[in-house]
Amino acid sequence: MANTEKNISCILCLGSNCDGINHLNRAENELNFLFPGMEWGLIIQTAPEDIANPSPFFNRAARMKTSLNKEQLTGILKRLEQSHGRTPEKKAMGLIPLDIDLLCYGEEILKPADMEKHYVKECLGTLPKQMH
Numbered sequence: 001m002a003n004t005e006k007n008i009s010c011i012l013c014l015g016s017n018c019d020g021i022n023h024l025n026r027a028e029n030e031l032n033f034l035f036p037g038m039e040w041g042l043i044i045q046t047a048p049e050d051i052a053n054p055s056p057f058f059n060r061a062a063r064m065k066t067s068l069n070k071e072q073l074t075g076i077l078k079r080l081e082q083s084h085g086r087t088p089e090k091k092a093m094g095l096i097p098l099d100i101d102l103l104c105y106g107e108e109i110l111k112p113a114d115m116e117k118h119y120v121k122e123c124l125g126t127l128p129k130q131m132h
Contacts, residue, residue, distance in 0.1 A: 007065035010073065011104040011127075013120050016084075017048060018097045020058030023084050027098055030080060031062065039063040041126035046119040053094025061123035070105050077102060 012031075016023040024043055032038055041061040048057055066073055077100040084098035103111050103120070114120050 007067055008106045009104075010064050010066060010102060010106075011124070012062045012064065012077070013059060013101045013103055013114065013123055014062065015057045015059040015099045015101075015119075016097055017051075017053060017055040017057045018085075018090075018095050020045075020056075023098045024058055024060050027080065027084065027100065028060075028062075030083075031064070034076065035064045035066060037065065039128045041123050041128075044119065044122055044126070046122070048094075049117060049119065051094045051096075053096075055094075057096075057119070059119050059123050061120070061127050063127055070102070070110075073105070074102055 014024055014027055021043065028038075028040060039062065043058050043060045046057050046059055048054060068076070081098045081100055086097050086099070090097065101111055101114060103109065103114055109115060
């Protein structure tokens, strides 16, 4: 059940190494529809990390507010990834049409190791300073 009493601030990082600009732009439109008021950082091209596929990634950070709990939000993000063609088979081949990581939910850092990655820090640095 959604928590309607407060809006939780969340930080996402999106990435793609298959037709990346197209997938990131589509995901932006879809997420803006689902979560009005999102704030977006710049799209940054980066070298792949911890993946066999040598194709470059396009990455982007976003900030949003939601009344959904973590599980509800994660479910929506996973379904969005799948709607872009993400499958376990493609992931095993290093083909990532769309990856959406929920990095922070409120004050909780969900992926501390990701927060230390160079490309994540670079993407986060392009976000607007404060949520409006």
